[in-house]
Amino acid sequence: MDEARARDVLTAAGVxxxxxxxxxxxxxxxxxxDLVVKVGREEALLERAEREVAVAxxxxxxxxxxxxAAEARARLVDGHPVTVWHRLPEEVRPxxxxxxxxxxxxIHALPAPPFAMPARDLLGGVERWLRLAGDAIDPADAxxxxxxxxxxxxxxxxxxxxxxxxxxxxxxxxxxxxxxxxGPVLVDLETVSADLREHDLVVMxxxxxxxGLPGRSYEEFVTAYGWDVREWxxxxxxxGARETASCAWVAQHTPASPAARAEFHRRxxxxxxxxxxxxxxxx
Numbered sequence: 001m002d003e004a005r006a007r008d009v010l011t012a013a014g015v016x017x018x019x020x021x022x023x024x025x026x027x028x029x030x031x032x033x034d035l036v037v038k039v040g041r042e043e044a045l046l047e048r049a050e051r052e053v054a055v056a057x058x059x060x061x062x063x064x065x066x067x068x069a070a071e072a073r074a075r076l077v078d079g080h081p082v083t084v085w086h087r088l089p090e091e092v093r094p095x096x097x098x099x100x101x102x103x104x105x106x107i108h109a110l111p112a113p114p115f116a117m118p119a120r121d122l123l124g125g126v127e128r129w130l131r132l133a134g135d136a137i138d139p140a141d142a143x144x145x146x147x148x149x150x151x152x153x154x155x156x157x158x159x160x161x162x163x164x165x166x167x168x169x170x171x172x173x174x175x176x177x178x179x180x181x182x183g184p185v186l187v188d189l190e191t192v193s194a195d196l197r198e199h200d201l202v203v204m205x206x207x208x209x210x211x212g213l214p215g216r217s218y219e220e221f222v223t224a225y226g227w228d229v230r231e232w233x234x235x236x237x238x239x240g241a242r243e244t245a246s247c248a249w250v251a252q253h254t255p256a257s258p259a260a261r262a263e264f265h266r267r268x269x270x271x272x273x274x275x276x277x278x279x280x281x282x283x
Contacts, residue, residue, distance in 0.1 A: 001080065002256060003028060006039045013037070013077045026125075026252075027190075031087060035070055040081035041252075044128070049074035049081035051117070052190045056085075058113045059186070064106050066186040067178075088178050088185060095177035097204065097217050099184040101224035103169075103177060107186075108197050110167045120170050120193035122156070122241050123149045126248040133251035136261065141268045145248050148271065152241040159234040163197040163227075172200035173207065201229035202238040210243070210280045247271060250283050259283070 003021060006028035010019055015037055019030040026045065027038040040049055053074055059066040071084040126149045130142045169176070170191025178185045193199075204221050205228075207213040222228045229235050247267040253260035263283050270278040 001028065001039075001041045006030075006080075009039045009077050009080045009082065010037060013039075013075065013082045025249075034087050036067075036085040036087050038081075038083045038085070039077075041132070042128075043076060043079050043081070046074060046076055046081040048190055049083050052192070053083055054115055055113070055117075055189045055192045058115070059107075059189070062110055064110070064186070065103070065182075065184060066189060088187070089180040089182075091179055092181055093179050095174040095179050095184060097174060097221035098224040099177050099179060100172060100174050100204070101221050103184055103186050104172055104200050105225060107167055107169055107192075108163070108200070112166065112194060117167065117192070117194040120168060120191065120195035120199045122199070122238075122245050123153050126245060129248040129252040133254050133264075136254040137251050137264060141264075142251075144268065144272060145244060145251075148240075148244045149248075152237065152244055155237045156241050159196065159198075159237060161196045161198055161234070162229075162232045165196050166194060168193055168195055168197055168200045170195075170199060172203045196238075198229050198232060198234065198238060201225065201227070202235060202242060205230055205235065206239050206242055206246075209239075209276065210278075211282060212279055243267075243271060246280070253283065 003024065007019070010030060015032050017032065019032040019037070021028065022031055022036070023029040027040050030037045040046070050073065053069045053072070056066060056069045060068055067088065068086045069083065070086050075082045126145060130145060169186065170193045171188060176186065176188040178187050204213065204218060208215065208218040247264065250260055250264045250267060254264055260283060263281055266278065267280055
């Protein structure tokens, strides 16, 4: 799916006028007046889209500040999941590590929701992302990532957590917090899961190590949350699994993007070389 295809789906869903493309990852995200519309890449993502709407309703009932769905269900339009959301007010400032940490503490304090939530399938998208990459990446690199995925899947399953498992955000980064006039709000709920709380914390540790998050910002996050996941014996395993997924995630963009091909090459080369310090660039 490219932007043109996503816009065709928007039209088929009844969204007309000059929709603005906000982001393009696994979903094409458009602003349309007072609404935000997300178009998923393929039908296989429909179940996840349906669960994201249910999660938004549950968080609203729990009083957790999060984006709210404008339609009660996800729709399948021309083979693509479509969800519709209330557009948030303009951001008053960028979200900081303390904003993220405070929201994570609220989610981590919640009991299980009244519907089934899956475990955080951190590595589950690897095959799909490599398939979408096709021959834009070296088959040897794809085989390497599949083998790495399989090795880490077993290690992750055997981890003993430090924190009690339960609801998590699943992709806990400041970019998934929107600070409006009423304060910080969680967005991007599609990876909300029931799993090790450490999943949410290792993301920021990896941001420090791989993406150039300043040490003082990481310490701000740790102080606001109250614990440093790097003290946990399983941290390296979750980090390695997340790096595997993050490398494969970029692969899906390589057919249409020279920048994605360059970033994929940077990431997979550093993994192959056992280089834990090479900086990766957000994509």
